[in-house]
Amino acid sequence: MDKNSPIEFTLAERDASVTITQWVYVTLRNAVMYGQILPGRALTIRELAKELDVSPMPVREALRQLAAENALEIQGNRRVMVPKMTAMKFTELCQARMALESHAAERALPYIDNQRLSALQQIDALIDDAQREGNHAPVSALNQEFHRTLYSANPHQVTLPLIESLWLQLGPFMKLASAHLEVSSQVDRHTEAMDAIEKKDAIALQLAIKSDIREGFNFASTPELLQRFIDESNRHN
Amino acid sequence: MDKNSPIEFTLAERDASVTITQWVYVTLRNAVMYGQILPGRALTIRELAKELDVSPMPVREALRQLAAENALEIQGNRRVMVPKMTAMKFTELCQARMALESHAAERALPYIDNQRLSALQQIDALIDDAQREGNHAPVSALNQEFHRTLYSANPHQVTLPLIESLWLQLGPFMKLASAHLEVSSQVDRHTEAMDAIEKKDAIALQLAIKSDIREGFNFASTPELLQRFIDESNRHN
DNA sequence: TTTATACTTTTGTGATCACAATAGGCCAGC
DNA sequence: GCTGGCCTATTGTGATCACAAAAGTATAAA
Numbered sequence: 001m002d003k004n005s006p007i008e009f010t011l012a013e014r015d016a017s018v019t020i021t022q023w024v025y026v027t028l029r030n031a032v033m034y035g036q037i038l039p040g041r042a043l044t045i046r047e048l049a050k051e052l053d054v055s056p057m058p059v060r061e062a063l064r065q066l067a068a069e070n071a072l073e074i075q076g077n078r079r080v081m082v083p084k085m086t087a088m089k090f091t092e093l094c095q096a097r098m099a100l101e102s103h104a105a106e107r108a109l110p111y112i113d114n115q116r117l118s119a120l121q122q123i124d125a126l127i128d129d130a131q132r133e134g135n136h137a138p139v140s141a142l143n144q145e146f147h148r149t150l151y152s153a154n155p156h157q158v159t160l161p162l163i164e165s166l167w168l169q170l171g172p173f174m175k176l177a178s179a180h181l182e183v184s185s186q187v188d189r190h191t192e193a194m195d196a197i198e199k200k201d202a203i204a205l206q207l208a209i210k211s212d213i214r215e216g217f218n219f220a221s222t223p224e225l226l227q228r229f230i231d232e233s234n235r236h237n
Numbered sequence: 238m239d240k241n242s243p244i245e246f247t248l249a250e251r252d253a254s255v256t257i258t259q260w261v262y263v264t265l266r267n268a269v270m271y272g273q274i275l276p277g278r279a280l281t282i283r284e285l286a287k288e289l290d291v292s293p294m295p296v297r298e299a300l301r302q303l304a305a306e307n308a309l310e311i312q313g314n315r316r317v318m319v320p321k322m323t324a325m326k327f328t329e330l331c332q333a334r335m336a337l338e339s340h341a342a343e344r345a346l347p348y349i350d351n352q353r354l355s356a357l358q359q360i361d362a363l364i365d366d367a368q369r370e371g372n373h374a375p376v377s378a379l380n381q382e383f384h385r386t387l388y389s390a391n392p393h394q395v396t397l398p399l400i401e402s403l404w405l406q407l408g409p410f411m412k413l414a415s416a417h418l419e420v421s422s423q424v425d426r427h428t429e430a431m432d433a434i435e436k437k438d439a440i441a442l443q444l445a446i447k448s449d450i451r452e453g454f455n456f457a458s459t460p461e462l463l464q465r466f467i468d469e470s471n472r473h474n
Numbered sequence: 475t476t477t478a479t480a481c482t483t484t485t486g487t488g489a490t491c492a493c494a495a496t497a498g499g500c501c502a503g504c
Numbered sequence: 505g506c507t508g509g510c511c512t513a514t515t516g517t518g519a520t521c522a523c524a525a526a527a528g529t530a531t532a533a534a
Contacts, residue, residue, distance in 0.1 A: 055489050068305035088393040099340035156325040162399040
């Protein structure tokens with residue numbers, strides 16, 4: 001079965017009201033997002049079906065959906081794998097995040113009320129708590145939650161699905177990143193963002209979001225370090 | 238069968254080297270993109286399978302893929318339809334296009350060589366020819382081809398799939414648009430873009446792209462006109 | 475004429491099966 | 505020891521079937 005590396009799934013409870021396909025989709029999505037499937041690892045429908053104890057059918061549909069979201073790549077051989085990363089692609093993904101998310105923040109700004117602002121503050125407080133305790137595991141998910149809460153204030157949402165696609169593509173490398181990342185010393189860009197929101201200052205908000213994204217990945221600003229991460233993830237072919 | 242409106246598919250030849258699922262996907266995608274399926278129209282797997290003369294299986298997979306690309310919407314009832322448009326959503330889609338595509342153009346600029354520039358000029362010439370002959374049908378597809386050729390110069394492509402998702406969502410309304418659109422009088426922003434490319438002027442290129450997108454839809458700048466289009470497409474429920 | 479209810483049909487979901495293509499392993503030849 | 509071609513096992517694709525949920529329809533009561 002595990003011709004390459006085994007895959008450790010975090011199997012959630014399967015609610016009866018949710019279709020099996022959706023459950024498989026969420027499970028695989030989390031596995032990709034949190035780097036539990038190494039890039040380059042070939043995935044087969046039957047293997048995953050066996051692993052998740054479902055029939056091949058829901059796996060097929062979930063894989064196709066994830067491929068459409070650019071989380072997985074269908075090779076010419078019809079084989080499915082997590083796309084490999086390159087230094088240039090990594091840069092492009094971060095640049096695309098900055099462009100898209102600063103735009104999404106600007107479009108969301110007019111719709112942010114006090115209730116949502118306090119929700120943002122709450123999430124930020126959780127992040128601070130986790131970092132103070134040295135508990136880096138949930139920070140990545142909480143950070144996403146912060147951004148999602150911000151952008152989804154806009155009730156006519158069209159950018160969030162695109163942004164989530166970028167997150168998915170960067171996901172496998174966030175894990176490698178967080179293991180090496182020094183976050184405690186950095187300026188809290190979330191606070192800057194919330195200040196800008198209170199002042200309804202679109203320019204400042206965009207700047208804060210862009211800085212937040214850039215600093216989240218500036219550990220990789222030295223090409224050698226990034227290259228080591230990429231090599232590490234590709235070592236298993 | 239046609240409880241609502243019938244669907245006119247443009248059935249392409251099915252190449253043997255292409256899987257049925259891919260062929261169905263392309264066929265449905267074109268139908269959505271060129272407004273052959275009215276928004277709100279409920280789609281059923283078996284109906285489409287019968288219409289396209291394939292088994293339900295490839296249709297299921299194609300529908301799921303299109304839903305993942307935001308071209309179709311899966312309702313709570315598990316029914317699939319082309320999403321309905323609102324004036325606000327239309328605006329958001331255009332704004333997102335401007336943000337994403339101007340960014341994609343900037344990132345592609347360093348990679349554009351003379352060969353690609355002449356390809357762009359060729360496409361633009363075809364557009365001019367078609368418009369001079371009053372042949373508005375292929376203009377929309379050629380315009381997309383122009384933008385795609387420009388952005389895909391960047392070999393580390395990550396934004397193009399996101400941009401295509403936006404095109405798909407706007408697609409159904411391009412048809413309604415082109416029927417009422419006056420294009421002959423407008424400035425040729427493509428020429429401006431190509432001038433900027435020759436001068437390697439990123440700012441001018443971004444401006445040209447943004448203007449091109451804005452003018453492509455400024456027919457809808459009067460809310461009443463846009464509303465009429467939306468109503469028209471929703472009339473059939 | 476209108477509304478609530480029972481019945482019939484249709485539909486999405488998921489399982490299983492058949493088949494052609496691909497991959498991986500094996501052995502012979504150099 | 506290394507490479508090239510054959511053979512077996514595995515895989516993706518697509519078809520068919522079973523089932524429960526949903527939608528549509530007709531009937532009956534008001």
